[in-house]
Amino acid sequence: MAEPAWKHGLGIDVLTAARQRIAWVFDNFPRIYVSFSAGKDSTVMLHLVAEEARRRGKRIGVLLVDLEGQYKLTIDHGLRMFCEYEDVIEPYWVALPLVLRNAVSQYQPRWTCWDPEARKDWIREPPEIAITDESFFPFFRRGMEFEEFVPEFGHWYGGGKMCACFVGIRTGESLNRWRTIAAGKKRCLDGKTWTSWLGDALYNVYPIYDWRTEDIWRYHGKHPGKAYNALYDRMYQAGLTINQMRICQPYGDDQRKGLWLFHIIEPETWGRVVARVNGANQGALYAQTTGNILGIGTISLPPGHTWKSYAELLLASMPERTADHYKDKIAVFLHWWAQRGYPDGIPDDGPINDRNVPSWKRICKALLRNDYWCKGLSFSQTNSASYERYKKIMKARRKLWGTI
Numbered sequence: 001m002a003e004p005a006w007k008h009g010l011g012i013d014v015l016t017a018a019r020q021r022i023a024w025v026f027d028n029f030p031r032i033y034v035s036f037s038a039g040k041d042s043t044v045m046l047h048l049v050a051e052e053a054r055r056r057g058k059r060i061g062v063l064l065v066d067l068e069g070q071y072k073l074t075i076d077h078g079l080r081m082f083c084e085y086e087d088v089i090e091p092y093w094v095a096l097p098l099v100l101r102n103a104v105s106q107y108q109p110r111w112t113c114w115d116p117e118a119r120k121d122w123i124r125e126p127p128e129i130a131i132t133d134e135s136f137f138p139f140f141r142r143g144m145e146f147e148e149f150v151p152e153f154g155h156w157y158g159g160g161k162m163c164a165c166f167v168g169i170r171t172g173e174s175l176n177r178w179r180t181i182a183a184g185k186k187r188c189l190d191g192k193t194w195t196s197w198l199g200d201a202l203y204n205v206y207p208i209y210d211w212r213t214e215d216i217w218r219y220h221g222k223h224p225g226k227a228y229n230a231l232y233d234r235m236y237q238a239g240l241t242i243n244q245m246r247i248c249q250p251y252g253d254d255q256r257k258g259l260w261l262f263h264i265i266e267p268e269t270w271g272r273v274v275a276r277v278n279g280a281n282q283g284a285l286y287a288q289t290t291g292n293i294l295g296i297g298t299i300s301l302p303p304g305h306t307w308k309s310y311a312e313l314l315l316a317s318m319p320e321r322t323a324d325h326y327k328d329k330i331a332v333f334l335h336w337w338a339q340r341g342y343p344d345g346i347p348d349d350g351p352i353n354d355r356n357v358p359s360w361k362r363i364c365k366a367l368l369r370n371d372y373w374c375k376g377l378s379f380s381q382t383n384s385a386s387y388e389r390y391k392k393i394m395k396a397r398r399k400l401w402g403t404i
Contacts, residue, residue: 033061042168068113095126307360
């Protein structure tokens, strides 16, 4: 079978290609750091980047943002990696109060990891190496989103010089990650499509973007002395395939699917994970279930309702602040489509996965999924520093538009 037209063989194996890319980054960037999650992909990447740093006698930064809700095995692995490469790394193990998504509750749609006011409820204590002083980074402010902190760190670490952040994502993981690499309109450096400009002199680089999951484990098989996260062994024993194994904070939109694993793999951690945020136990029970409970897969319309009336019912059942947040998003959605061919309102029914076709059914899907930022309706996340201003603007616009 012929390969797709967008695939181009390099004539070398992916490990050699990754090492060549890493060497090129060292040649072209005076400031370099690795975004390290202690997962399988970023672990392989840190091994490769640290090897190059040792060869050149150069120190690199390593950023690990500790989101509190992590397995003990992951923390142990992260500490081991920091120790293994202490001769070439500048460690930044961050345990600061950052705001994160909680996709398993409408009463608490966001939560703050390492919140000093909730210390008695922390899932665990941060390690001694962790940065917990909120004044350590001049750009940090209480209430920052994780997505805001990461690029701000990069600009701070670069100090105005050309700076590269190694990110261990692969195009084979998801469509969104494929788009991150393959987006035709993005700005890259010297035609290297595996680089992405983030502003000023900061770039993300993705040296293992073309690796498959099998390549990750083949690397470890051929380098048995290299550390890897033993959590993957536990996941395998729990029945997961190598493509189902993911490590991330437990309460996010996609991550909630793995909540059930906590009480199997680390039962001693599970109790604190459940107690930490609202809805965690429900998420563990139903995140694998299709239907209306969490809006996964096919959703069905209750008898006697249209999709519009069902959306209104769902909004009426939510806490007022959460419902008001969704109404702002829906108002923009309706207004946008009113100017693009639907002046008399959007259809009631329609395909839920086609972003080019609006419908009240799509709105219901977002509400049932507890899709807080309404990414399923083509919205992006609102900057936390601008959110209150955004709310005031939307209050006036909703009154003007009269849509919801």
